[in-house]
Amino acid sequence: MSEASETIGTRRWFWPEDLTxxxxxxxxxxxxSIEDEGILGYGDEITDADxxxxxxxxxxxLRDGSTHVLLGEDDSGVFAMCVMRRPAMANCRHLAEVSKAYLAPxxxxxxxxxxxxxxxxxxxxWIGVERIQIDVREHSHAHRVWRGLGFETFGVLDDYSRYGGARHRGHFMTVTVPDLLRNTRTRIGRRRQTADTP
Known part of the structure; x- marks a missing residue:
């Protein structure tokens, strides 16, 4: 399978087969994403080894087929990343999980x-996944973004993360892939109509 790529305006979206x-x-x-508080309380500064x-x-x-990495690139370099993982068990192959996503300011x-x-x-x-899941910290930027894309909470964990002596609630969210496709196409269409309106 060759590296898929799509250019939208000055942005290019691609799924690299080799991350070298x-x-x-x-x-x-x-x-x-850590500096932007996408991840709270990660610890010390990220090292080269990390x-x-x-x-x-x-x-x-990528090699074993369980992970898919989407990168977004513009004239200034890579500005977006989304990591998706699929379960190894055959009875759960209709599911995928967003394990990491980041969009530069x-x-x-x-x-x-x-x-x-x-x-x-x-x-x-294209790969036959029917439903996607994500977990996010309550009231975070990511929580608002994914909810706006049609993800709905199916579970809440009160002790989701701990930082600065406080416990933070987490939301486990999901949406069907057809709904995500429809939601994003609709919102992109509306955005383009607004941009084209004199």
Missing amino acids: AHRVSLRAMLIA GDAFADELARG RARGSGAVLELALAVAERLT
């Missing part, structure tokens, strides 16, 4: 999150 050329960008995305371990884990998942508010969600939905349709 993207290791530095992946480490930068991980660091940025970044290498993250990239190595993704590379192993420079792309926020530009419609890039809709493009990311559309690319994810199209990929999942």
